[in-house]
Amino acid sequence: MKKIISLVIFALFINACDDGDLTQENISFDTVKIQKCNSNSLLYKIKENEALIFETSNITFPTETLSQTLDITGSNRVVYRFFNNLVASATICELIPPANPVVTDQWTATGGKIIINTTAVKTNNEADNSSKITGYNHNITFRNITFSKTNGTQVYETFIFGDYVISTTALPFNFTKVLKQCPTSKRLYDKNSSEALILDIDPSLIVNTATPLNTPRTGLISDTKNKLTYRLFSGLLTDDYFCNTTFPATPLVNEEWIAAAGVINASGIIEVTTTANGNAFKHTIVIKKAKLKKGNSDFLLGDNYLYGELLTTN
Known part of the structure; x- marks a missing residue:
């Protein structure tokens, strides 16, 4: 009898420890492309009734190959939102968003690092083995990102946001050949x-x-x-x-x-x-x-x- 009572107490103890901090909920946007708002500096991914939003107003995306590490702050924000219906770009980007769908929950990143690795996008001419730079790919990863949510916190050691490509005009090279x-x-x-x-x-x-x-x-x-x-x-x-x-x-x-x-x-x-x-x-x-x-x-x-x-x- 004592053994049964001990097992019941142990089970109750385990259930009591299962608070929000230990509940892991998966954010999955791996196959979703990054989009950018035309009217502001938001980068985002949307999937059915979910949106992952990255505020980049204080971030410079360079036109050269390099790596930069930034802090997640109030101006470099990352939020994960749940809506009560399918979400579209207008819901994210409009100054006055549509009345529907409605945000039902939001996770806000409170800490972590933003890693941006920038590389050139090139087109190659196989006839003469020349190349031209036509854009820059900015690969964005969040490291040790901590989300504050309604039932606790959730931390990702490495969270890949994805590739954000900015096109650039190739150099003219419109020369006369007369030196x-x-x-x-x-x-x-x-x-x-x-x-x-x-x-x-x-x-x-x-x-x-x-x-x-x-x-x-x-x-x-x-x-x-x-x-x-x-x-x-x-x-x-x-x-x-x-x-x-x-x-x-x-x-x-x-x-x-x-x-x-x-x-x-x-x-x-x-x-x-x-x-x-x-x-x-x-x-x-x-x-x-x-x-x-x-x-x-x-x-x-x-x-x-x-x-x-x-x-x-x-």
Whole structure:
């Protein structure tokens, strides 16, 4: 009899300990895509009568490859809502949400970390092995996120929110292929009204002597010789910009990409082929397998990128 009474007391004790803090309820949005409100900075996922909402008004989504860690706070909010009926985007995004469906319960994140890993989205051209950046993917994960709910708290050590992709306009690269050269520095450049591809070429590659057939002069891209730089500007670009000792402050540079150092017989190779016509010389410059970088982002110019032609005379 004593054993039976002891078992009953133990069972009652176990039931008494089953409070809200120990009740685990699963949040499952693994197969649901992230959406963004057009009128505000909310990212969200919706599934039938549930919504997972992430407030991002104080978060910058970069246009380069990097990782950032942020705190879940009152301005970087995460909430999980239950509704009494099917939920649509208008319910989440409208300044004055529709009267129905009605929120029946809400979990609010009170702590944790936001991990955002950003990588470039590229399109590849198989014909010439070039690539273009067309967007940036922001992979969002919550670490040690704690939800306060009506019957206690719930903690997820790792909660994957998902991928948020922001499209970007590919760099124009709308060049004439007609090169110009600064008289003193011997810098080469190709430009239009808003962008420039600048090559601080080794002067020994531009010689007024025809090169033998299939034997171009060659050099490697580096920071000291044959430095290759792409710049995109916010104002009108003219020839006056290029031949100064230092570049002018205007027009402002929106983006700058610098070519990675070349590797012998592998990448970042400059080839110059010179043909003669009397006292006139045409130097055709090809850049092979160059990679342009900005921070941790990069793209490829391709196997044989025609930089352009430079005309000189004796």
